[in-house]
Amino acid sequence: MGRDAPGLATDSQFIEKIEHTFKAADADLLTQAYTFTQAKACNGNSVGYKAADLLFDQAADATTIAGALLAPLLWKNLTDIGHVREHFGPYVATALEDLRDAFFSPIETQPCESENIHALLVSIDGIPRKAILYITFRLLALECAIDECETTARQMAQETLDLLVPIANRLSLGDLRRRLEDACFQVLDPHDYEKLREKVFPIQSEDDKCLEILLSGVKRLLANNKIQGRVQGRTKSLHGIRCKMTRTGKTLEEIMDRIGLRVIVTSVPECYTVLGLLHAHFKPIPGTFDDYIGLPKDNGYQSLHTCVYPVREISHKPIEFQVRTELMHLEAEHGTAAHWRYKTEVAAERDYHRTQWMEGLVHQHREAASSEAFIERLHRQVFRDHLVVFGNGGRIVRIAENATVRDYLKIINAHVSRDVPVKVNGRVVTLDCALRDGDSIEVLTGETTVGLDGKLTVSGIRSLPDARTHGFDFF
Known part of the structure; x- marks a missing residue:
């Protein structure tokens, strides 16, 4: 070199x-x-x-x-x-x-x-x-x-x-x-990589043509509504396509999220305005909207995700949109590396939690039964589903999938005796009760409800879908 x-x-x-x-x-x-x-x-x-x-x-x-x-x-x-x-x-x-x-x-x-x-x-x-x-x-x-x-x-x-x-x-x-x-x-897997690349190449021009038309249309949509922003088009990586095919058993032609667009604006209110415009201009597919601005992912990722039906004479496959601010985009693409450019309390808190997580990796490896067990746990922490708990003051705490009320109490550091009533969706349950999507929890001690700091709170729980299991892994 x-x-x-x-x-x-x-x-x-x-x-x-x-x-x-x-x-x-x-x-x-x-x-x-x-x-x-x-x-x-x-x-x-x-x-x-x-x-x-x-x-x-x-x-x-x-x-x-x-x-x-x-x-x-x-x-x-x-x-x-x-x-x-x-x-x-x-x-x-x-x-x-x-x-x-x-x-x-x-x-x-x-x-x-x-x-x-x-x-x-x-x-x-x-x-x-x-x-x-x-x-x-x-x-x-x-x-x-x-x-x-x-x-x-x-x-x-x-x-x-x-x-x-x-x-x-x-x-x-x-x-x-x-x-x-x-x-x-x-x-x-050089052979599989080249084989998939050869399959993707003939349809790449079609995807690029779709993106070109969609980019032009969404830019006009922003301009007509006097919204300053930029639009990016991206195609799914070969690794992402291979993972999707392996996970779903679909063929390349059946992968419907090979293309997608990002709309990047200047403020959070504009994100929701753009979402409304997209849903008015295109036909949204029910059940495909995710609000990661209101509920950020574990790694701090924030964006609005939505998927719309194919557009006649433009695309024969669904189109996915991500809507975010410039700061959210910088965070999503470059994360900790770019935090010096926007020194905010949120960025500082994310850096603190990421450092704490990384410092704990050596201890987790030392405590693991084997290296294979450590790697499995690491991937489970990063890539799999979690439950989201809304604690005291609206603070969000995440706990593992299939968590119980007992697990929840450990997370919020609440020390309660066996006779303290715990309610899930208004009904008293045992500490071994499994938490499900949409549950709300109350831990009552006399006149109060135990929260993150042992004080008053009412917490709701829902599942946070991982991008890899919800069809938004094309970037």
């Missing part, structure tokens, strides 16, 4: 990109890191440049991008963590300290072996920025290994599907996650 990377072909282009994106202090940090890597890496640092460019596209902060430039130098022993800390600051050093080499070192153990999983989790150390860096370099490694059939490449891809894809999903790194999944598909 040469020194130049796509998008960062010259010094002036990189510096211009920095100055256009960041304020003076952050721009100085990145310029310093870029200059240092040029001086140290005699044969170039194309991997570092590609990682930095990829993180630019993910709207990452300057510390993370600087870490991407410097990480290959540490892995090649061209510098040390002490020098990084002294010249680039403690935040960059923390992001890089003990970070496992995701690109250059071969994986010497099987992906499900306990030692390998533990080493990866310890390397990430419960720090989202470390995870973002590791995932970025792993993506580049996989995309370079697509044409290789070596055991190492296959192990790398399997480890990525087992561990890094769920972590990327939890951190709301939607764009990186999709690219990881497609790269893993190509490495693990």
Whole structure:
């Protein structure tokens, strides 16, 4: 590989990109890191440049991008963590300290072996920025290994599907996650990938034509109603199509959600206005509307989802829409990586909960009966259905599917005796009563109802469908 990377072909282009994106202090940090890597890496640092460019596209902060430039130098022993800390600051050093080499070192153990999983989790150390860096370099490694059939490449891809894809999903790194999944598909099943690609190619032009017409129509719909916004069209990834076919037993031609549109506006009220316009302009399919703005997903994802019937002479398949604000879109695509761009209390709280979750992964792995059990639990946490509990002050708490009243009491940290009445939908039940979609719970202690903090609350419970089980996994 040469020194130049796509998008960062010259010094002036990189510096211009920095100055256009960041304020003076952050721009100085990145310029310093870029200059240092040029001086140290005699044969170039194309991997570092590609990682930095990829993180630019993910709207990452300057510390993370600087870490991407410097990480290959540490892995090649061209510098040390002490020098990084002294010249680039403690935040960059923390992001890089003990970070496992995701690109250059071969994986010497099987992906499900306990030692390998533990080493990866310890390397990430419960720090989202470390995870973002590791995932970025792993993506580049996989995309370079697509044409290789070596055991190492296959192990790398399997480890990525087992561990890094769920972590990327939890951190709301939607764009990186999709690219990881497609790269893993190509490495693990190159024959199936190529076979599916050949099947999709002939109908791709039809899908693109549908999207072009729909994009133009929805843009006019916004303009006619004086709503400022933008519209994106996306086609379902090959990995997403393969998963849908495997899960449902349908053929490619029977997959009805190969295309979809996102409408991105400036405010939450406009999201609901646009939803009303779409439902008035198209014919909505009953039971396909989901409000993830009012009820965000576990990873903080927010958007309105709806599906409409096929449009005569345009599309013979249903059309799915996602409606969200610019901030929701930034969160959905780039998650934790982009939080520096909108420092809000909500973003800070999400970062806190994501960090807590990541810090607990090492403990969960240590306590698991086997690595396979840990991986199964990890995927269940991230991808499967949960119940949503509306607690004190409207706060949302999620508990596992098939939870009981006893599980609910543990979650809200309510200490009640056996004789305390618990009502579900107004009827007294036992602590072993299973909770169902739409239930409301009251835990009564004398004159009060026990809530999240042991104080007054009335909680309602409903099921939150996972995107993978509700037909909205085409992005």
